[in-house]
Amino acid sequence: MKKVLLAATAAWIALGAVPALTADLAARPYTKAPAMMTAIYNWSGFYIGLNAGGGSARNCWTNTALSAAEGCHHATGALAGGQVGYRWQTGTWVFGVEAQGNWADFKGSNASLFVAGATNQSKTNAIGLFTGQVGYTWNNVLWYVKGGGAVANEKYNGIATTAGSVFDQSNATRWGGVVGTGIEVGFAPNWSVAAEYDHLFMGSRSLSFSTVPAGTTSRTDAIGQDVDMATVRVNYRWGGPVVGKY
Secondary structure (H helix, E strand, O other): HHHHHHHHHHHHHHOOOOOOHHHHOOOOOOOOOOOOOEEEEEEEEEEEEEEEEEEEEEEEEEEEOOOOEEEEEEEEEEEEEEEEEEEEEEOOEEEEEEEEEEOOOOOEEOOOOOOOOEEEEEEEEEEEEEEEEEEEEEEOEEEEEEEEEEEEEEEEEEEEEEOEEEEEEEEEEEEEEEEEEEEEEEEEOOOOEEEEEEEEEEEEEEEEEEOOOOOOOOEEEHHHHHHHEEEEEEEEOOOEEEEEOO
């Protein structure tokens, strides 16, 4: 009998405790889903890259002894090279500095308007640019303008038109200025591709020509020059490609 009473009492206590335990359990709190994170492209960091394209140099020759114009021509061709630089981003603005070096193969000529039977030929062998940049970014798309100094290595020939032989020549390293603009797109972490246009203001420079093969001075010409060049560029950047933003 005692066992029956004990069992009944235990069952009653257990049944009475279930509602109490249920009442003690707090309602499950509502948890708000975390905000989605937007990936923001970051243009800051050092970068290095390659470029290739083409260009044209307009050259106008004037014989300085008699102030006689000898005519103008466009020296056109391909160019290829590389660039290295650093950018830093603040908000949607991007600032940077860059050095660029290119091998070039610009060549052109015209019949001299001053010396009968002579052809003046211009060759551009290399171009260097040293520029600062200011850009505006829409996430992984960057539009920028650039400006600074330019240098070109060039060779000028006087050619006997009929024979096709060089009778005098001059070599020069010319300095000038450059302005340009480009659109760059980040297509993968740390990688970007750009299309760029640059205009070089090389001014006018008086050059002494030497006869071939004797090497004596034959004439002095002032040669004015402007250069246009367009390139496609691929860059690799060291730095965080994205920044999380809620």
